[in-house]
Amino acid sequence: MEIKISSDFILKGLQLISWVVFIGLCIHSGSLLFTMVYALIGNPNAADYYELDHVLQADNSHFITLMSIMIIVAVLKSILFYCIIKVFVKKHLNVNYPFTEAFFSFINNMAWFALGIGLFSYWGSGYLKKLSLLNLPIPNEQTVHIAGADVWIFMAIILLVLAQLFKKGVAMQHENEYTI
Template sequence: MRVLFWVVFIGLCINTGALLLSTLVSLFTSSASRLPGGLDLSALYQYDTRLYIPYVSLVIALSALKAYMAYLMIKIVTRFDLDRPFNTEVALLVTRIGHVALEAAVLALLITSYGKWVQHRGVELQPLDGTGEWLFLAGVIFTIAHVFRRGVEFQAENDLTV
């Protein structure tokens, strides 16, 4: 699992870096149609770069949050012990992943709202929506975090009993 999460983390970091670098290059060469992930923002770039920069910045921030979640998963995998699966550190990391997923949901909502606002101005923009999925993920992770917190309490109580 460690290797898998490292591969995912490195891939997401490369994607975030590619988005950032492509955005910087697009500001100087007017090539906003070649962003990673098939993201074509050339219509927005041609319409107004002052609208393009905040939109692509939000997309980069969402990509960075995905990479951060993968990093937190690496930390969980390295600290997880099958003999004592419920410990405070893992419970806190799972809770932190839930917070990051909630932050990603808010960011996805901002991206969607900003994209709709731009489309109302007459710019053809491919829609990016994932707010519901991020909210669902945050809810699932918060539930798992609650189970881990209760597991830590039961494990500590069991240790005191024995």
């Protein structure tokens, strides 16, 4: 017995997964912001969750910088998934007419957000290395959720190339519409 899965079913599943990831990333972004503020004004032990209590004890500015990078990366990831959800909700996906300005804009925006995530993750990794030179016990990149800068930058380059292909496709499609 062969099971056929339609593309509509797959798209609905991807939309559901996108919503779950988006909500999780929003919660994560908010918890990072709350942790930073709470650790600075209320309870310094709150920084222990991300293993940054030693950084906070050593210097507030290092803690604020590292937490800000973490928050920026988390917010950019949330925005990236918001863009994905927006495509599903506004029905920008049309298999019969794929080369549209809206879809080009979607891919282009995703590329720039991925590049931003990659650059801030790279900056955060470098900042962690700088802090390790100060002989502070610092967490690894996975613990502070800034790992994978190279993967994000690689994805951004691929998406920028795809965006340019879609841009060319949009131009060719418009040209064909005006040709009799």
